[in-house]
Amino acid sequence: MTDEEALCEAARNGDSDKVKSLIESGADVSYFDSDGLNPLMHAAKHGHAEVVKDLIDAGAPWNALSPSNHSAGDFAMEAGHQEAFDVLLNAALQAELILGTIARKGNANKISDDYLDDRVSFSEDKIMDAESKAVMMAWEKPLMEAHAKAVCSNGGHVLNVGFGMGLVDTAIHQYAPASHTIIEAHPEVYDRMKRQGWDKKDNVKIIFGRWQDVVSQLESYDGIFFDTYGEYYEDMREFHQYLPKLLKPGGIYSFFNGLCGGNPFFHVVYCQLVSLELGSMGYSTQLIPLPVKDCLSEEIWEGVKHKYWQLDTYYLPVCHSTNESD
Missing domain, CATH: 1.25.40.20 (Ankyrin repeat-containing domain)
Known part of the structure; x- marks a missing residue:
């Protein structure tokens, strides 16, 4: 031996x-x-x-x-x-x-740029990138509705970063916020938004571009949702640095919690990590468990190159400022 x-x-x-x-x-x-x-x-x-x-x-x-x-x-x-x-x-x-050994990648911006330069394909239940990886899928609809309910719970002005299939924006729009700002960076998704009439909806403002490039055009909001594609944890972490300016006192922030969605333990690590890092900035994070077993069937992922989610529970983050005097 x-x-x-x-x-x-x-x-x-x-x-x-x-x-x-x-x-x-x-x-x-x-x-x-x-x-x-x-x-x-x-x-x-x-x-x-x-x-x-x-x-x-x-x-x-x-x-x-x-x-x-x-x-x-x-x-x-x-x-x-x-x-x-x-x-x-x-x-x-x-x-x-x-160190950031799982989800942080030095070439994140390159991957994001590659995605924005490539064509995407639309179907009833998904958007796919040029490599047959799913950008967004219809099984996420109940999750997006829950995210919308959270970020609209204070009423007022709402910001969404990343339109995708429009699932979360459709849900947000039903709450009739005072204003509804949407950032979308992919030209084909942006064109599709306009064909669907999003640029003509009441109180909706569309900003075309990567959030990093248009952040100076933003105001402050009562609710913010973040869900981009082709980026990594470092990019979301960078976005979090803007929260003190973008999120009003008492506002609600949430994000698509797909961090390491293929491994239960890694997912727990990243749930805790983002909670710790937001906590150091003065935000408390509540993680609400939602069952998502229906999305695990093989039929749903047929034709998709990479299963970005393989867990039976989704932890929906609801973040708010712990500093009442902001």
Whole structure:
């Protein structure tokens, strides 16, 4: 038995002393055994929180995935091992706050620009980009209606960043806000909006362009929704820096919470991360669980290259300022 195999066995058995000894002797903590699991996954799966911490401290990657697309955090979640889960979540948040290893990409703007330059195709239940990836899909309609209800709950002036299929804007319009501003960056989506008469609707103002380029044209709003395509967490994080100027005191902010929508643990990490980062800016975030099991059927995703959502619960974020004197 190699040191790495012994490390996996010791991690599975919760033998902390043996794990520490093997780590000190140079055993590779990122090794995957014949079952497709690394030592951290074994420890998490069996709820050995102390061993989980030892392995994390030794540099075991918290975000490594098994062949079945499970991370150590997923194994801890599924088995109900709260203490091991908490150790992994804390390690993940610390790493993401400093490094941003999952969803932050240095080429985000390039991908966004590529999408805006490409043609998109429209059908009754989806918009697809040139690579057959879904930009937006009809299964999101109940979620968009819930987002609209949240950002319109104060009445007043509402801003939506990203029109897409118009699901959230249709819902917002039904609440008859004092004004309804829509930012859309894709030229074909923008043309389709005009063909559908959005530029002639009461109290609707359309601003064409990337939000980064038109932010100076914006005012302040009672409700804001953010849902762009071809961007990453860093882009949304950048948008959040403008919230103190864009969101009125007492206003409501929400965003499409598709962060790492293909992995349960990574999704939890990003829900917590965005809540922490907004919290540091003086905003509290409530995450409202909504069941979305209907969207998991194969028929819905037929012809779509990438399933951007594979979880049975959607956590709808409702954010508001904690500073009453803003």
